[in-house]
């Protein structure tokens with residue numbers, strides 16, 4: 001892939017056999033793709049997207065990176081850190097007032113020197129428009145902004161997971177098995193879009209299922225497919241079809257609201273494999289993984305651990321309060 005890229009993550013991340021999970025779920029072989037270990041701050045999956053987004057921003061000679069999210073956003077914190085290590089300013093837009101209790105991700109972004117712009121919009125839904133407007137206003141002041149929507153779910157960001165699909169394919173080949181089922185958490189959709197583009201383009205076998213944790217699956221499937229196709233076009237890869245996008249509704253009671261099943265999923269992962277799963281992404285995608293296996297999904301199966309370590313530790317601390 002020739003797209004500009006800045007090295008941030010430590011790759012490849014491990015692909016680990018999960019034998020205690022196999023005995024608990026009575027299914028296998030099962031593997032965990034450890035993208036909680038991408039090794040750049042606590043960026044998890046977002047480190048892969050940012051390698052290409054920061055690469056593109058530098059190639060365009062941008063001097064300020066602009067994005068947005070909720071105060072819990074892993075992407076915002078990871079972006080602030082990535083911008084600072086390449087010497088770029090970072091403006092982060094948040095909806096509403098600062099939350100009454102701060103969060104690890106907000107403080108990490110602040111520590112990395114980002115400008116935190118609260119009250120940018122009334123709700124999360126308006127944030128992407130506010131990013132465009134903020135970039136326009138910076139431009140009118142003579143700055144050179146590089147602006148991306150929430151989660152970095154744009155074709156350039158998805159390149160990170162197109163490469164990750166190639167990485168998984170190589171690891172499975174090296175270990176001598178053909179993967180049948182892959183489950184990943186889907187929020188803004190960039191991660192799954194990249195995986196779909198890379199799966200088709202690099203010949204990763206099996207089915208990639210996205211656990212949609214915050215958005216209804218209907219519009220989301222089209223969004224993921226559109227981003228996957230644009231990503232494939234950027235990378236010169238074969239085009240995905242609608243059938244390549246599989247999404248399950250994992251929202252339950254809402255974004256970050258865990259059901260009893262989700263709590264059981266997080267406990268299982270912690271107690272059996274020493275994995276930290278957060279309430280927003282990890283626990284819900286593990287619930288989908290368990291449900292697919294219980295319904296007879298073919299194995300070998302891979303649970304893609306996307307990170308979320310900051311929130312996972314925070315909810316453990318709250319549970320103890």
Ligand SMILES: Cc1ncc(COP(=O)(O)O)c(C=O)c1O
Nearest residue numbers: 074187188189190191281306308
């Ligand atoms: C820990 C974690 N997992 C999964 C996702 C979902 O990735 P995407 O927004 O690319 O769908 C995110 C997004 O912020 C995340 O922080």
